[in-house]
Amino acid sequence: YFSGIDFKHSYASGPAFPKLRVLLRDEIVNISLPTEKADPKKTPKHLTPEEVNQLIDSKPEDLIILDTRNDYEWEVGAFEDAIKPPIKTFREFPEYVDDHLDDYKDKQVLMYCTGGIRCERAAAYMEAKGVAKKVYQIEGGIHRYIEKFPEGHFRGKNYVFDARIVTKVNDDILGHCLICNEANDDYTNCMNAPCNKHFICCPNCIEKFNGCCSKECVEVISSRPEQKRPEFLKADYIENPK
Ligand SMILES: [Zn+2]
Ligand SMILES: [Zn+2]
Structure with a gap:
């Protein structure tokens, strides 16, 4: 099963995946479409990180950079000038494309996601619509791009689905505290x-609101402390320790 898989490495201060589970799935990330509507075998061209820079730096007028991730992911990090659809799950992506087809007519569309998995389907879906002049995706996604170009066109942090929540790419902070709106990109859950709301909260507001998302939630747990969620296991992103 693992032959030909592009394994990606990244570091953490502690166990980022405390439990290892290996599952055999039809799809890694569910797009809820039949194969023929977004056939990964007909997925468009992959650009290497170097080719991505060449394309962006040549500043073609018809280039659109399209983020295929969810809103909470692009909120803390994204390619400069990318279109960021306000979707909550990947299943909403095809509907976004259908509703905005005119925007992509005769354009070169460069699509990206965290590690290139979602784009295998998302870019195939865009391609199958037949409106864009050209569709590209990034080989290995943000992960491979930032390994090569941490100070490149991707700014902020890369959202990941493990205990670290984000990995640092550069010093830019794109997100805002939900409560006070200060620039911040630390996620927590209420x-x-x-x-259990997943939201960005600055250290001041964490203290003021006892880790809650709103005054209402503060009141709930002060009257019912048994309703507090357990502390999460914490692991931070660290740079290559070698
Ligand atoms: Zn705040
Ligand atoms: Zn809450």
Whole structure:
């Protein structure tokens, strides 16, 4: 099963995946489409990180950079001038494309996601619509691009689905604290377990709101402390220790 897989490495201060589970799935990230509507075997051209820079730096007027990730991902890091669809899950992506087809008519569209997995389907979907002049995706996604160009066209942090939540790319901070709107990109989940909202919160507001997302949630857990969520296992991104 693992032959031909492009394994990607990145570092953490502690166990970022405390439990290892290996599952055999039809799809790694669910797009909820039949194969023929977004056939990964007909997926468009992959550009290497170097080719991505060549394309962006040549500043073609018809170039659109399209983020295929969810809103909470691009909120803390994205390519400069990218279109960032306000979607909550990848299943909403095809509908976004259908609703905005005119925007992509006769354009060169450079699509990207975290590690290039989602784009195998998302870019194939765009290509199959037949409106764009050219569709590209990034070989290995943001992960491979920032390995080569940490100070390149991707700014901020790369959202990841493990205990680290984000990996640092450069010093830019794109996100904002939900409560006070200060520039910040530290995600947490509301301490009120039934709420569990995933949101950006600065250290000041974490203290003021006891880790909650709102005054309402602060009140809930002060009257019912048993409703507090357990502390998360913490692991931070670290640069290559070698
Ligand atoms: Zn704040
Ligand atoms: Zn809450």
